Structures are given as C-alpha cells and as structure tokens.
Amino acid sequence: MRPQNPIKATTIVAVKREAEVALAGDGQVTMGDTVLKHGARKVRRLYQGRVLAGFAGSVADAQSLADKFESKLESSAGNLTRAAIEFAKEWRTDRILRRLEAMMIVSDGDKLFILSGDGNVVEPDDGVAAIGSGGPYAAAAARALLRHTSLSAREIVEAAMRIASEICVYTNDRFTIETLPANRSSG
Template structure:
C-alpha cells in the first residue's frame, strides 16, 4: 500500500511517503525512496505506482523543469501532454505529486494536471486515509 501525502501551511510545503515496494501482498523492499528533490532542490516530488515507471517519469519531469527554468505548472503540463500522447510513455503506470514554493500538483498518465483543494495531496492506495487524517489535522490543529 503506497501512501504519498503533501500539505502546505504558512508558506511551507512538505511531501512524505512510505518506503515499501510490494508485489501483491508481499513487501519486497522496505526502504524505497518515493520522495525526491528535483531541479536544484526547488521542487519536491513523490510517486505512487510502478517504481521503474516513476523513476522514468522523474527523469522526464526534471528535464521539463530545466526546459522551463523551474516553472512547475508549465513543466507539469508539458510532461502530462507527452505522457498522454507518446505510445511508450502511455504504458507507464504511476502518479506524481509535485510541489514547489508556489503550487502543489498531481500529474497523471491521463494527461491531467490537478491543483487540489486546500493544497492537500494524497495519492496511492493509502491516499484516502492519509487525506482524511491530514485534512483533520489541518482543520483542527496548528500543526
């Protein structure tokens, strides 16, 4: 069960996630790095889905960030366009959660780039649980 969650509060953003790689119900590896810093540490990104697919997408997304001088939204839209239209990329199965100092986005293989409500992102099979917990924390605490 992958869980990636991102919250933004008081001008700061964080992305965190679990570290398990599973095959069915079996944990194959317990320390996968599912959250990465990209583009000179100005962008943070996490993934849910196939590990090899996500690493490929991270590389492509970092190239898009470099092409667009770190502009997160432009890079995300360009990656989503390529992901949707390229026959090889369409086979990649992953979701990306990305954020910088100004925006938080979910990028999907369907070509969607979504800026979620309240800058709260939760993806992966554990996403709904993480989203509910994070929303409760944001609404009821100062954490």
C-alpha cells in the same frame, strides 16, 4: 495486460500550510502479498533541490517519469506550472509513456499538483494532495489535522502517514519527508 502480481501503489501525501509545503512517502514495496523492500525512497528533490516530487506506482515507471519531468523543469527554467502541463501532455500522448503506471505529486513550495498519465494536472483546493493505495486515508487525516490543529505542514504529513500506515496494508511506517518554504518572489 497487467502482470499477475502487480507492484502495489504506495502512499504519498503533501500538505501546503502557510509558508511551507511538506511531502511524505512510505518506504514499502510489495508484490502481491509479499513485502519486497521496507526502505524505498519515493520522495525526492528535483531541479537543483527546488522542487519536491513523490511517486506512486511501479518503481521503474516512476523513475522514468521523474527523469522526464525533471527535463521539463529544465526546459521551462523551473516554472512548475509550465513543466507540469507540458509533461502531462507528453505523458498522455506518447506511445511509450502513456503505458507507464504511476502518479506523481510535485511542488515548488508555492504550487502543488497531482499529475497523472491521463493528462490531469490537478491543483487541490485545500492544500492537501495524496496518491497511492493509502492516499485516501492519508488525505482524510491530513485534512482533519489541517482544519483542526495548528501543526506545521511537516507535522501534519508525518501524522497523516502514521494513520495511513495503521490502515493500509501497502503502507509502512518508514517515511521519507521533505519540505520546502514558499517562494515569495513568485507572486
């Protein structure tokens, strides 16, 4: 059973363009129709700063998932694909983890995945990934900018977040943006 005033999801968007991946998240945390916080940090670096992760959903759940995912990165020596698959399997089958209400976007600069508790590990075809209540708005804006401009990945996620914040009431205009260069040695 869900709480009466569930914490609303956020907006996280990632874009992979040429030699860069950018990941952005807004800072708003809400409960029901009340804004609890304006400057939450929902995007962070993991695994010695070599992996970006963005979280949508309950803060406590997202923190638990981040810790668990980072341990999978450690045990796979930083192999993002292997860590994502092992993490998704455990998330789906573990009695406690599968109750967590959150989603993640992760990237190592080469690979970009959306992870969810139902076991999905999705690598988008077009280099755009978005989650959270404002995710569809940010994804649409990012796709248009990716196709019709020469903006950098960072510029695209910033513009996409700005557009989402103008549409989605659960998304504000206080963004955290992180970028990673593509790792040319991984093939």
